[in-house]
Amino acid sequence: MRKKRFKQVVFGLFFLALAGGLFLTWQIRRGVELKKSGQADEFKNQEAVNGSSSPLSGLVCKNADRRPIAVMLSGDAVTRPLSGIGEADMVFEMAVTEGGITRLMAIFVCNEPTRLGSVRSARHDFIPLALGLDAVYAHWGGSHFALDKLKTGIIDNLDALPNPFNAFYRQSGIAAPHNGFTSTTRILAAIEKMDWRQETNFSGYPHLSNEEISSHGSEKMILTVNYPSPFKVSYEYDPVVNSYFRYRDNLKEIDKNTGKQVEAKNVIIMRALSQPLEDQYNDVQVEGEGKAEFYLNGRFETGKWVKDRKDQKSKLFFYNEKDKEIKFVPGAVWIQIVGPEAKVGWQ
Numbered sequence: 241m242r243k244k245r246f247k248q249v250v251f252g253l254f255f256l257a258l259a260g261g262l263f264l265t266w267q268i269r270r271g272v273e274l275k276k277s278g279q280a281d282e283f284k285n286q287e288a289v290n291g292s293s294s295p296l297s298g299l300v301c302k303n304a305d306r307r308p309i310a311v312m313l314s315g316d317a318v319t320r321p322l323s324g325i326g327e328a329d330m331v332f333e334m335a336v337t338e339g340g341i342t343r344l345m346a347i348f349v350c351n352e353p354t355r356l357g358s359v360r361s362a363r364h365d366f367i368p369l370a371l372g373l374d375a376v377y378a379h380w381g382g383s384h385f386a387l388d389k390l391k392t393g394i395i396d397n398l399d400a401l402p403n404p405f406n407a408f409y410r411q412s413g414i415a416a417p418h419n420g421f422t423s424t425t426r427i428l429a430a431i432e433k434m435d436w437r438q439e440t441n442f443s444g445y446p447h448l449s450n451e452e453i454s455s456h457g458s459e460k461m462i463l464t465v466n467y468p469s470p471f472k473v474s475y476e477y478d479p480v481v482n483s484y485f486r487y488r489d490n491l492k493e494i495d496k497n498t499g500k501q502v503e504a505k506n507v508i509i510m511r512a513l514s515q516p517l518e519d520q521y522n523d524v525q526v527e528g529e530g531k532a533e534f535y536l537n538g539r540f541e542t543g544k545w546v547k548d549r550k551d552q553k554s555k556l557f558f559y560n561e562k563d564k565e566i567k568f569v570p571g572a573v574w575i576q577i578v579g580p581e582a583k584v585g586w587q
Contacts, residue, residue, distance in 0.1 A: 294349040295444025296329035296373070297505075298570035301350035307440045308347050309427055310375035312366065314358040315342035317470040319418045320488065324353030326495030326502045330373075333473070334524055334577035336363050338516040340468035347375060348424060349440075353497055357421035359400060359408060362386035365524040368552045371395050374442040378427055380408065380420045383521055394552065396436045398427060405430040443555060446567045448537070453569055456482045457538020463507060464585035465576045473576060475507055479538055482569065505571025508558065509533040510545050511580045524577060532558060533584065536569050540586055 292304035308329070313322055315333070325331070328346035336343045345366045346356075362382030367389055370377045380400040382390065390397050400408035400420055407430035411419045431438060458479050465473040475484035486493040486502040493502040511531045517523040529546040543561055548554035558566040578584065 293447075293570070294329050295440065295442050296347060296349055297572060298445070298447035298568060299329075299350055303350055303352070305439055306349060307431075307436075307438055308349050308373050308375040308442065309424060310345050310347050310366075310370040310373065310377045311356055311422065311427075312360050312362060312377075312379040313344040313346055313356075314360045314418060315344055315471055316358075316418065317489065319358040320491075321494040321496040322358065323421065323496045324348075324356040325493070326498055326500055327351035327353045328572060330573045330575070332366065332369055332575045332577065334365065334512075334522075335467060335471075335514065336365070336522055337520055338522060340471055342467055342471045345369065347373060352424040352428075354423050354425070355421055355497055356423055357411070358414075358418045359420040359422055360417070362390065362397070362399075363521070364389055365522070365526055367395060368527055368547065369556060371553045372547060372556045374440050374553075376427070376431055376436065378407070378422060380417070385517070385521065396431075396434070398430055398434075405433045445558075445573075446565055447570050448567045452567070453482065453537060455537075456569075459538070461538070462585070462587060463535055465509065465578060466583045466585075467578075475504065475535070475574075477535075477538055482538060483571070484535065484574075486574070503572065504574040505569040506534070506536040506573045508535070508545075508573065508575045509584050510575050510577045511582070512577055514579055526556075526577065527552070531580065534558065534560070534566055535586070536566075 293300045294304050296308065313325065325346060327348065329349045330347040332345045333342050335341065343360060343363060359380045362379035364383065364385040367377065367386060371394065377395050377397040379397065398404060398407050407426045408420060408422045411421050456479065457477065460479065461477040463475040463477065463484065467473060470489040472489050474487045477484050484504045484507050486504060494500065495502060509532060512525050514522050514524045527547045527549045529544055532543050532545045534541050534543060541560055543559050543566065546557045546559065560566055
């Protein structure tokens, strides 16, 4: 009886060893096949991608370590719908004239829109914001205040007027100056040919965990930012998808590339002093600190923004009332810059 059991154990171990050897052989052969086909490197790359997320949106993407691209876009009603606006990781909007005309600076890391525009001129107020994100700044000319700054070499910038390496183009059938466009492919090609650094040095923003996000708001809410018409902005919070859907002048903000309404996961009201400059321009103080309101996860809280005046390359920080850095919901961040006393509704 003992001999029979002994034989069973021996045979069992033999078959286990044989099966293990066959599996190991299959793995080795499979590895060779993958290496030959190039899939092994692809799998390694995918593994790396799965561990990388955009320092702005917090979303996992293949371009997470790439330097951000900041593109100046028009706020004029005639240029709507804008191309590529819904694919940005982060967007800044502020009034650039005393009358309330707004302009946008869209920041791209993850997505690569095939068409971006209408591209408009640089404004000096946006330059410190782009610097704080370690971005390459793309624009079509600019105010003399902005161009004077850019001439010092303070930031790597692509200007459509000299148009290095055909990074920009005019779209036929659209009246100037609203017919200026580009794409991430064109911009990236120009950056490479300019021999600029392509990997980001930006430290990034913190983001909420899935567990923290799960306890989001449960009611539909409307956030209104009262820029003068036709620049008035509003967001409708939808608790089903935990997103803020953007409107301008009570019309849906649509991305012309996708046909979809622009969707934000976070909306920040950044309050900053502003004063007219040479009649047609505004001077917005985006360095220093000021009050801020944060709309994310279906809720609202107050706090402040801080940016070092002595170092334009410093990060733009956002803090709550307890001086803890705000954690964003992974997804697009829209930053609406308004005056200290501007009316903002949340109901």
